[in-house]
Amino acid sequence: PAARGTLLYLDGITVSFDGFKALDTLSLVVDEGELRTIIGPNGAGKTTMMDVITGKTRPDVGTALFDGRHDLTQLREEATANLGVGRKFQKPTVFEPLTVFQNLELALKSERGVLATLRFRLTGQTRARIDEILDVCGLGDLQDREAGQLSHGQKQWLEIGMLLIQDARLLLLDEPVAGMTDEETAKTAKLIHDIKDRHTLIVVEHDMAFVRELGARTTVLHQGTVLTEGSVDAVQNDPKVIEVYLGR
Numbered sequence: 001p002a003a004r005g006t007l008l009y010l011d012g013i014t015v016s017f018d019g020f021k022a023l024d025t026l027s028l029v030v031d032e033g034e035l036r037t038i039i040g041p042n043g044a045g046k047t048t049m050m051d052v053i054t055g056k057t058r059p060d061v062g063t064a065l066f067d068g069r070h071d072l073t074q075l076r077e078e079a080t081a082n083l084g085v086g087r088k089f090q091k092p093t094v095f096e097p098l099t100v101f102q103n104l105e106l107a108l109k110s111e112r113g114v115l116a117t118l119r120f121r122l123t124g125q126t127r128a129r130i131d132e133i134l135d136v137c138g139l140g141d142l143q144d145r146e147a148g149q150l151s152h153g154q155k156q157w158l159e160i161g162m163l164l165i166q167d168a169r170l171l172l173l174d175e176p177v178a179g180m181t182d183e184e185t186a187k188t189a190k191l192i193h194d195i196k197d198r199h200t201l202i203v204v205e206h207d208m209a210f211v212r213e214l215g216a217r218t219t220v221l222h223q224g225t226v227l228t229e230g231s232v233d234a235v236q237n238d239p240k241v242i243e244v245y246l247g248r
């Protein structure tokens with residue numbers, strides 16, 4: 001495959017709250033099609049970093065570019081979502097009274113404009129697209145179930161499906177396996193492996209077994225900046241990382 005370019009470029013990002021630097025000259029470069037895991041102790045700045053990428057928080061200084069062209073520091077959340085930045089918070093936020101199918105239908109129609117929806121109706125592809133996502137997320141048998149009746153894991157997969165159906169180019173997943181059983185965690189790892197070739201993913205995670213399972217390049221944040229970056233093995237054996245985790 002042809003070399004793929006940089007999708008996300010953060011450089012020198014600083015975010016202060018009352019003089020306290022939640023992010024301190026943070027730099028992060030993620031290539032199109034990459035799966036990146038982000039780890040770091042509580043308070044390291046992981047959430048603030050996601051807030052900057054989605055336009056929820058504007059940095060004091062620094063560069064944040066999406067696809068080399070879009071200045072994320074000047075965009076609000078709706079605008080970054082429209083560019084294809086899809087965020088999943090730790091707690092699932094599906095529409096509980098609607099069925100699984102209806103949740104996906106709503107996600108499809110709310111993101112694509114009116115014209116795109118018409119085009120999908122005319123070509124009859126809405127159904128096919130939803131079926132495809134149901135299949136990817138392993139929710140085919142549950143498509144008529146109310147989302148409120150799903151297990152915790154199933155809700156999380158549905159929410160990932162809602163980002164996929166909106167063709168998110170960059171998926172930000174915040175602790176996707178928190179609260180999951182081992183079996184659900186394994187299914188989530190498989191889901192991420194299945195979608196990673198077609199999407200760029202940043203996964204913030206505390207569960208090191210899961211990070212290991214994903215086997216991706218890993219960035220360690222500490223005190224608002226990058227402590228180190230590399231393979232899971234390399235970062236886990238890095239004395240700086242061991243000190244940060246054991247020293248707290």
Ligand code: ADP
Nearest residue numbers: 017021022040041042043044045046047048049
């Ligand atoms: P993480 O997600 O890695 O746990 P956060 O990005 O939530 O870290 O927080 C980084 C630091 O910034 C923490 O010390 C936190 O208390 C502080 N912080 C985050 N948001 C705010 C805010 N809105 N006001 C004040 N301090 C904040």
